[in-house]
Amino acid sequence: MNAARSLYARVGVLILAAIALGVGFVLFLTSDRDRGTNSFYETYLRESVQGLDVGAAVRYRGVQIGRVTEVGLVAVAYPPPDDTTVPSEFQGVYVRFGIDKRRVGDMPDNIQRVVQQGLRVRLSSQGITGVSYLEMDFSDPRRYPMPNTPWEPRYPVIPSMPSTVAQVQDAAENILRRIEQVPLEELLADIAGLVKDLRHQISPEGDAGRTLGAAALTMNSLREQMEQADIPGLMAELRGTAADARALIDSREMKAMLANGSASMARLPAAIQSLEQAVRAARTTTTDLNADLTPILRDLRATAASLRDVAETMRRSPSQTIFGAPPPAPAQR
Known part of the structure; x- marks a missing residue:
């Protein structure tokens, strides 16, 4: 009996402790809000938020700056119009979170300017535990523009961008879609x-x-x-020819011939020099001979001209050439 009461007491204590911890956790989450030190925002995701619960951390490049306060369906928070189909804007998930002003400075006062510069929110996972959190970082604002929502948001909106896992899944789906389009x-x-x-x-x-x-x-x-073709015999002949050529090269006569050729090649520069001197002397002699022959040739031309005149005179008047000219006539008184 006493053992049963002791067991019941222990169970009661554990239940009370759990309730106290739960209340303390709730008070911890709402304490910043009560003190007015948090600024609240919301974002919209089009991917699974598995592992993201209320109280999850909000980080900026790894530094915790806030906590998630609410996660739900957009169609519940902002009921769509009474149509047969639900627009795509209402098919996502909204996440509301608070950011501690003491950790981010004056960013809440300039949230619109920061969003225009590219501040975005994405879902990230912490290791292999499956616990998710919100990661804030800057990205290309033209790639992830501000969503055009057909409702009036309750809090300022910070646009979201796909997580790494979502981007990998989208790439895989695109590849599979292209494979499906291939006409197999x-x-x-x-x-x-x-x-x-x-x-x-x-x-x-x-x-x-x-x-x-x-x-x-x-x-x-x-x-x-x-x-x-008797290749072996041909190879034997080639070997014999090579051996004969080697023997000829190694013979004494070939070595003497090569030695004489080397000596001749050594004397060749002197012979070329002597030949140049002989050519130079012949050129000088020819120049002197031309200088001596020039007056002789001139005299021979003059003699030939005189002989030509004498021959012409003899042809016209042979007697005059032989006997001379007649004496002049005596002068009359």
Whole structure:
């Protein structure tokens, strides 16, 4: 009996302790709000918020600046119009959170300017525990613009951007969508036709088959010619020729010939120099000879001209040339 009462007492104490902890946790979450040190905002997500609960941290590049205060469906917080279909704007999830003013300075007073500069919210996961939190960071405002909501938000809105997991899932879905759009049946039909054409080409009736057959015949013919060419004997002759050439190069006569050739090559510069001197002397002699022959040639031209005149005179008047000119007539008185 006493054991049962002791057990009941322990269970009662545990229940009371749990209730006290719960009340303390709620008071902890609402204490900043009561003191007016929090600024509240909301954002809208189009992905699963699994693991994101009330009280989850709000971080800016890893630094905790606030906590999540409310998570729910947009269609519940902002009822859509009474239509048969729910617009896409009402199909997401809203998350409301408070930011401690003491941790962010004057950002709440300039929230619109900061949002225009690219401040965005995304869902992040903490390790492998599955606990999610909100991560705030700057991004391209043109890539993630301000949402155009058909309702009046209760708190200032900070736009959201997809989480890393959501981006990976979207990329995988896009790849799968593209794969689904590939005409696999036509592709398989083309591959089957290609295999069929290749099989026909390789067959004896195809061009490739005939080419392979001709190549095989050529190889057989080449093999026969190589067998008939007595390759071993030819190689033996080449070895003998190489040995004879080596012996000739190593012989005493070849060495003497090479030595004489080297000596001749050594004397070649002196011979070339002597030849240049002889050519120079011949050029000088020719210049002097031209200088001596010039007056002689001039006299020969003059003598030839005189002989030409004498011959012309003899042809016209031979007697005068032989006997001379008649004496002059006596002068009359």
